[in-house]
Amino acid sequence: MIVGILKEVKSDEYRVAMLPAGVHQLVRTGHRVLVQSQAGVGSGISDADYKAAGAEVAAAPADVWAAADLIVKVKEPQPGEFAFLRRNLMVLTYFHFAAEPKLLEACITSGVSAIAYETIRDARGLLPCLTPMSEVAGKMAIQEGAKYLERPMMGRGILLGGVPGVAPAEVVILGGGVVGHNAARVAAGLGARVSILDINLDRLRYLSDVMPANVNTIFSDVHTVREALARADLVVGAVLIPGAKAPRLIGRDDIKHMIPGSVIVDVAIDQGGCVETSRPTTHQQPTYLVDGVVHYCVTNMPGAVGRTSTFALCNATFPYVAAIASLGWDAAARRDPGLAQGLNTRAGEITNAAVAAAMKG
DSSP states (O other): OEEEEOOOOSTTOOOOSOOHHHHHHHHHTTOEEEEETTTTGGGTOOHHHHHHHTOEEESSHHHHHHHOSEEEOSSOOOGGGGGGOOTTOEEEEOOOGGGOHHHHHHHHHHTOEEEEGGGOOOTTSOOTTTHHHHHHHHHHHHHHHHHHTSGGGTSOOOOTTOBTTBOOOEEEEEOOSHHHHHHHHHHHHTTOEEEEEESOHHHHHHHHHHSOTTEEEEEOOHHHHHHHHHHOSEEEEOOOOTTSOOOOOBOHHHHHTSOTTOEEEEGGGGGTOSBTTOOOBOSSSOEEEETTEEEEOBTTGGGGGHHHHHHHHHHHHHHHHHHHHHHOHHHHHHHOHHHHTTEEEETTEEOOHHHHHHHHO
């Protein structure tokens, strides 16, 4: 099989979809790997590194798109890449179709096989390709939130952990999954007072057991969310329904009751956001104000720490790349039902129930 690796074109995206070690393994087992020139520079990987591993380096993205049987990316195809989508091509990447109806339309029209990292399941029913980036995003949410709480960044002028004699910040995390867990650990480690809200009591019991004393767990409902927002300095939106739009937990009216200068980091923005006033932003222009509340809604947060994110992502995704390359899609999907759940579109049809439901909704 011919596997293509592209230089990402999304704004401030520094990740790359394959390490030289992955190239070496694919080439050793009889496959060709085409890598677009400069694809790895944002992660500190040179064209020479890829050549040494056995890759062929192509100057133009069109050459990679045209030759490959399987394109492996990090971020969803951008509008300028839609013309390269075609029937009999497989694309393995984050798609987040629930928040990208035009991309979904392009995939249906082209007939491409769209295999989404975010809906692949492992034997335990977990999301192995989403987990590492959720870990990065959760930790970054506190890092970025702390920065935007500073007064020059339009925040309240709050130090997250406080100092002796001065109370620390109140951090509210909506969702106790991978993002929420990692965000809570970082915020707690900095000394903030942390509340995690979730609707899963078993998950709350687990978090209560493993978190330090400055982390509280609260069952999430309309009233507890509003109460938490009213006292929050930093809110992290960390909810996820795989393949579907994120539930709206914070309405437009709720923002009016938040403290001016408080910060919302909506990590769920890739799936449409869990805040009514959220809209996608970039690393170049990451924030905006609504009723005095700072909104940080960058859609590719882990892209800013490209080297860490690339290694973490490739560690999780490469086994699936290798399986598809060696067996072909049909045989790989039959052998691994969790991988089969990654298929979102094929031959002009939506093949994932959550994506189909999101489009109808």
